[in-house]
Amino acid sequence: ASQLKLITDAVADAGTSILRQHEDDAGWLQVEETRHVVHLQQLFLVPAVRNRGLGTSFLLWMKERADRKRKDLTLEVMTNNPARHLYERLGFKAISTANNKITMRY
Numbered sequence: 001a002s003q004l005k006l007i008t009d010a011v012a013d014a015g016t017s018i019l020r021q022h023e024d025d026a027g028w029l030q031v032e033e034t035r036h037v038v039h040l041q042q043l044f045l046v047p048a049v050r051n052r053g054l055g056t057s058f059l060l061w062m063k064e065r066a067d068r069k070r071k072d073l074t075l076e077v078m079t080n081n082p083a084r085h086l087y088e089r090l091g092f093k094a095i096s097t098a099n100n101k102i103t104m105r106y
Contacts, residue, residue: 017031021049021054037074039074041076043059043083055083055086056086059086059090077101
């Protein structure tokens with residue numbers, strides 16, 4: 001129930017979108033954009049769609065979008081989150097670590 005509340009609260013936020021794949025909800029994301037940075041605050045994929053390329057496709061799209069706008073693309077990931085390997089594979093580099101969170105920038 002707490003995860004549902006988290007998603008409900010996040011979706012109410014202006015920078016949040018639902019990810020859909022083949023007419024099904026596949027996850028959600030929250031993005032904050034400033035003059036110089038596109039910051040991916042949250043990216044959540046439902047377990048059934050993980051490890052199928054959806055996250056990679058989305059992140060490649062975000063990288064292209066940030067490049068077009070000449071902005072940095074940043075995100076934070078917990079040090080023990082397996083998604084960290086995906087981010088590193090896609091060219092994100094750690095720029096700082098604090099409280100078990102790594103801030104990464106492409």
